[in-house]
Amino acid sequence: MKEFYPLLMNSPLLASIEERDIPSLLSCLGATEVSVPRDGFAMMAGDEPDHIGIVLEGRLQVIREDDSGSRALLSLLSPGDFYGETLACAGVVQSPVSVVAGQPSRVLKLGFRRILSTCPNSCAFHSALVGNMVAVIARKNLMLQSRMEILDKKTIRERLLLYLTNQKKQRGEKFAVPFDRSELAEYLAVDRSALSREMGRMRDEGVIRFHKNQFEVVDGVKQVFKN
């Protein structure tokens, strides 16, 4: 009973899969445990993404290098997070990103080829894994779409209000946003101080109410969606 099984159980990739099935699932997939030294690469830009990596230990960064050599940080991976699923599923032959370890890490690599092809045993948890993987990608897709609708708006007010009304639908009249101001500004792709300024205006106009990260949309519709 490997020590990282609890970690895997909590991963959305392996949701609804019994712990006792994990060993056979892993062997069925030809999973290999890999140690990545600090600054080592779990996946290199240019290589074919042929596996899904699940972080067991440490911390890794997904980065994209511009032609100029400057690195853009795309995301941070902690234990339980994974990478490569989108690229592998898309059939990309040259990865546009690299995955490097910010500190010594361990990664569980699942060969992609053996994930989609039905295994000879036609194990039930295998097809469950595929379903989970698809769900993960599809949900990421929806999150991207949601943010894109926001970034399509041109003014801070429109972006914030669209974000807040979406939250309102999901969480009810009065809700807490999972961001502090800086993170919210980054999510909306606007300047923090400009966001603060606009929030003040909107509160003065009675469009929204907020305290800390508690928000309430008083009258969002009439104020913005004129078209």
Next chain:
Amino acid sequence: MKEFYPLLMNSPLLASIEERDIPSLLSCLGATEVSVPRDGFAMMAGDEPDHIGIVLEGRLQVIREDDSGSRALLSLLSPGDFYGETLACAGVVQSPVSVVAGQPSRVLKLGFRRILSTCPNSCAFHSALVGNMVAVIARKNLMLQSRMEILDKKTIRERLLLYLTNQKKQRGEKFAVPFDRSELAEYLAVDRSALSREMGRMRDEGVIRFHKNQFEVVDGVKQVFKN
């Protein structure tokens, strides 16, 4: 031999599946052909997305209704296009969008339940379909990510240059963009005239060269990516 088989063959959903396998695949999936009258709904917001729809004939619109009732057009569907794959795969229980027919249409509905579950026959093309569907979603994912990186930029120049350098990587030094000016402006989420203005400046400064939709990035890196 149904008349719409050639259409299905060309769909990325059914890539690499033989035409002779299509009938058994469709029956295996419990596919049903549905007629949608003008202004009729192929899928309604609020309902559970339980199928993937492939447009056989006509034209449909994917729309999102705001609380205020104003409709936002998200995409247009022509024969060969399909909808619902992301929502179904994500396990969304209430569709946030509706699919309505702009003109009398016919749609082939594939029940989602039977797509992921391995069929009793364990037919090879069935798993090929799953692979195709996953690839479709994953690629859409990459496209969204790509555009999002662009919309994260704050100036027109940055957005355009990021877009052009991405194109350059894919298509080589001198390339044609698949947009006219208006479409390009919309993709970059900027004003058309402002884009035109900025393009003029960039040409004067020797950063880019272009004629019609033929573009060339002369010196993009030093001009923009200072950080």
Next chain:
DNA sequence: CAAAGTATGTTGCTTGTGCAACGAAAGAAG
């Protein structure tokens, strides 16, 4: 060839917002 329609470029005006710098408030730590 002429006329109509479409795509692209130009320009003045206005404003939203990025940017920087500072101040206030709220915790966290000693």
Next chain:
DNA sequence: CTTCTTTCGTTGCACAAGCAACATACTTTG
């Protein structure tokens, strides 16, 4: 309580870009 750190709000300034209106191609059609 004091001090340090972090978060959040405020403000002056400059300018990028939205908007509208018009001019100039370029294309299509009759």
